Amino acid sequence: MRLLDTLQHKLDALSARHQRRRCPVLDTPQGPRVRIDGRDYLAFASNDYLGLANHPALIAAAGDAAVRWGVGGGASHLVAGHFGAHAELEQQLAAWLQLPAALLFSSGYQANLAVMTALLGRGDAVFADRLNHASLNDACLLSRADFKRFAHHDLAQLARLLAASTAPTKLIAVDAVYSMDGDCAPLAALLALAEQFDAWLYVDDAHGFGVLGDGRGSLAEAGLRSDRLIYMATLGKAAGVAGAAVAGHATLIDWLINCARPFIFTTSTSPLLAAVLSTSLTLIAGEPQRRQALQARIAQLKHGLAGLRWPLLASETPIQPLQVGSNADTLALSAALRERGIWVPAIRPPTVPAGSARLRIALSAAHQEADVAELVTALRELAHTLPAA
């Protein structure tokens, strides 16, 4: 069939460019030690920063929640799919974040799409950092607002773009922690610009929630409060489960409930997962030692890799990218680690800018000191044995 042939040609072209991808299959729960495609690995590849994805308390909560709530939501939130488990989690999240109200979504991708399309339309303007996550870029495009991108952290360019805009609604959208770089947005300066130009400030904290600000996330870390702040946390990363929450002023949340189509026209998140997330939040709040262990692993890795042929990017978060440069070298290094039983994903363009291919080392509180030591030793040896480009 011609339609399928066209797809096959395009897939072949991806293969020829070494860009064809498939999903490696895990045969164990998420954690530092995983079986992938039938082989055992020490892995630095998940966003399960606090080691909660396979935590016994969450597994027990899932069993209890299945008995209490069943498994499926069965309807959208506004129809008959909003359970006590959802309501309780939303209150718990708002209290933890010290924000007036919170709304639950099934994923961060959906939450980004919901907010951008509910707040923005034709004639409005959205101002986005160039390194924002793909889901945020898609959301901005689908809002049909004027999509203005500024160079990474370039506040002067952002100020010029804002000053030149006559859009009735302006929104600045940033990742709080950049997913492929691990660096943090200058949130205080961004909020000052939002105030100066009467714009919303949308903060996608997929990688900060649970980790920064004693677990309350990047706004707490920066000590910021404002009714023009819109906060988004994903719950499939440090929280170890799935889903996302948007938090902010009660009027904003009420508007999303009434007008955000990705919230309205979808089945509710499983109430089982909402109940498990309540337990996750209790652990995030009650076990700061997880964040301390994570900080110790971050410090250990940075110390261990200092002066290596490939530099770590400047990052204080569990995302510690090792900048290699060329695609071929990055793939070779990732493959050499895999041969030693260590799984670290190679990140290449178009996910990152051309010439900046890297290994994305992701650390977790579940990693032991010996795990990080094993990675450091392997990378130090490979720095001597792998040929230079």
Ligand SMILES: *Cc1c(COP(=O)(O)O)cnc(C)c1O
């Ligand atoms: C992972 C991620 C998302 C998407 O969240 P999901 O819950 O995985 O859909 C959004 N923004 C950023 C910055 C992310 O890293």
